[in-house]
Amino acid sequence: MTEHGNRPGRTRIKFCGMTRPEDVDAAVAAGADALGFVLWPGSKRAVDIACLAHLAARVPAFVTRVGLFVDPEPELVARAAEHLDLLQFHGEESPATCAALGRPWIKALRMRDGLDLSAAAGDYHQSRGLLLDAYRPGLPGGTGETFDWSRIPASLTKPVILAGGLTPANVAEAIAVVRPYAVDVSGGIEAAPGRKDAALMAAFLQAVRRADG
Numbered sequence: 001m002t003e004h005g006n007r008p009g010r011t012r013i014k015f016c017g018m019t020r021p022e023d024v025d026a027a028v029a030a031g032a033d034a035l036g037f038v039l040w041p042g043s044k045r046a047v048d049i050a051c052l053a054h055l056a057a058r059v060p061a062f063v064t065r066v067g068l069f070v071d072p073e074p075e076l077v078a079r080a081a082e083h084l085d086l087l088q089f090h091g092e093e094s095p096a097t098c099a100a101l102g103r104p105w106i107k108a109l110r111m112r113d114g115l116d117l118s119a120a121a122g123d124y125h126q127s128r129g130l131l132l133d134a135y136r137p138g139l140p141g142g143t144g145e146t147f148d149w150s151r152i153p154a155s156l157t158k159p160v161i162l163a164g165g166l167t168p169a170n171v172a173e174a175i176a177v178v179r180p181y182a183v184d185v186s187g188g189i190e191a192a193p194g195r196k197d198a199a200l201m202a203a204f205l206q207a208v209r210r211a212d213g
């Protein structure tokens with residue numbers, strides 16, 4: 001079993017791809033630590049700035065509002081950031097590009113063959129964490145697929161946010177193998193793309209709590 005640096009007493013939970021007010025309310029009621037909003041227009045879960053503003057305003061204090069971007073124009077980030085606490089970069093953004101936007105950020109890395117995670121942790125040392133997701137050519141993320149969790153070294157110097165194909169059924173095993181700082185899920189808590197399922201969100205949360213013991 002591995003243990004990543006900065007791991008808190010419990011695994012933090014981010015629910016991503018919020019598009020509806022009722023889903024935001026249900027996620028907060030379930031006890032999510034962070035909610036994600038996709039600002040990449042290519043996603044079935046994309047929201048525009050007006051929708052983001054509407055949804056983000058429902059989020060109470062101490063629940064982190066995360067904006068997901070894929071190689072965005074700086075102007076989009078600037079407009080969205082007013083409604084966000086943290087930026088999540090899911091494209092080919094360089095460390096300098098992420099840092100230049102002047103906001104707290106995390107970097108998503110897709111686990112393609114040959115990826116050197118330790119080197120990436122050094123390159124993205126200014127990030128608040130590394131989100132590790134499955135790799136599928138041609139898609140920037142949100143594949144609903146898992147990857148080989150044993151590829152994640154215990155010695156990473158940044159907090160690990162584990163993503164990719166997590167569900168209420170497999171998240172406990174993922175936590176046991178990886179011991180991540182946080183887990184991030186989108187498809188595994190949905191009835192359909194962009195439509196979250198309150199029962200699945202509650203089941204995911206309970207599975208994480210049980211895994212934390």
Ligand SMILES: O=C(O)c1ccccc1N[C@@H]1O[C@H](COP(=O)(O)O)[C@@H](O)[C@H]1O
Binds near residue numbers: 016017038045143145
């Ligand atoms: O959700 C999307 O549509 C998306 C689009 C582009 C990049 C990332 C995207 N989602 C993120 O991917 C991971 C894993 O998602 P899943 O649980 O496998 O569905 C997660 O961080 C999503 O927020």
